[in-house]
Amino acid sequence: MMNIPAYLQPGDLIGITCPASKMDRPVAEFAAGVLSSWGYRVRIGNTAGMHYHNFSAPDEVRRGELQEMLDDPEIRAILFGRGGYGMVRIIDQLDFSRFCQYPKWLCGYSDITTLHLHVHARLGIPTLHSMMCSGITSLTVQDPYVESLRQVWRGGDIHYHFPAHPLNRQGTCRGMLIGGNLSLLTNLSGTAAAPDMARKILLIEDVGEYLYNIDRMMMNLKRAGWLEKLSGLLLGSFTASQETDTPFGQTAYEIILDKVKEYAFPVAFGFPAGHQPENYTLKLGVPYTLHTGEPCFLKEETQPAPYHDHHPALS
Known part of the structure; x- marks a missing residue:
């Protein structure tokens, strides 16, 4: 319990x-x-x-x-x-x-x-x-x-609506929300604090990272098996991402979408959380429903219920 x-x-x-x-x-x-x-x-x-x-x-x-x-x-x-x-x-x-x-x-x-x-x-x-x-x-x-x-x-309901992003992969999923800063998540991979990612909704955000390093960190999570087990992916802000002298060729969001293209779970970009003024409170470690179509919403599930994932079919 x-x-x-x-x-x-x-x-x-x-x-x-x-x-x-x-x-x-x-x-x-x-x-x-x-x-x-x-x-x-x-x-x-x-x-x-x-x-x-x-x-x-x-x-x-x-x-x-x-x-x-x-x-x-x-x-x-x-x-x-x-x-x-x-x-x-x-x-x-x-x-x-x-x-x-x-x-x-x-x-x-x-x-x-x-x-x-x-x-x-x-x-x-x-x-x-x-x-x-x-x-x-x-x-x-x-x-x-x-x-x-x-x-x-105070125990208020967590139910946020947020705009749909053009890169969203539409669908509805349910899972326990965990995550946070991408750099820290990557550093925890392989440690005793590494979570079981099965049927989780993963929240990630970061600040001030070079784009190639975002690619490298996402590859780390992919190779560690974190991504293939997810129920859904929720992207907060990737503030002040940096380029090297040679442009990487993708935005932070495009990099992340590319790393999960082979999986079917819903993906939502632009949730107002992270290193930015609009940083809404989220309860981690409890189940939510995530809907990535218009309008997008993230809703805490207060009653136990079986998982019902509705993922779009991959083309």
Whole structure:
């Protein structure tokens, strides 16, 4: 049976920590003020505002603070400060025994993909692919994607409509949604956190990657057998993709579509998630229905039901 963290109630405690790259303290304090206005109590960890090379703090400090928040049964959600790099350096030293007794929502994206995949593959507990403190600013606080985090914390239904993309492969599928940042997913291939991809809907996004490297990473997932087992593929943003002096000849989306052309599952491009302002909250590790025709929608399935995949026939 799925061990789903409890949804938040007014007065619940939310922890903020920076387990990867550094972030200025006022960024965390502004986000904490927004969360307080939503009716929650907030505890900001010391790593928010610390600076140690590229990291917020040395490995043992970042790990220790995250461990404390994982262990604390009073904390009902952890909102990470930002991504960057660093989770992979501490993930294997974390003890999740107390977390399994008192599961809480782990909320973030980018480098937090390492934690999402570890928790899904090893523990089977859902997490949230969402904005972090760095995405809650004076310019975004009223935006619907910020509001989406509050609604999911409250237990609101996840049912997003989004425009159909010309490259979409149409169809309808059902499967457990997992994934996140493509670079991190590739790095996890072959590790103990590598997921079973059978009948999953895979979410991928990335930022600042050279196009040839996107091709290489997709080839890695293909050769590892991740793609052939999927129920569906959901593409978020591929922001600021880069070219070398010699053009690769395809866009990021075209590269990805080429790597899955031999499979029949539905593919949806342009879901508003990833390294961009429009970063809507998604519950990872639970079943969804994905429809890639006009209009496209992604809907969390709240009742257990058998899988009914409707894939287009390959020509």
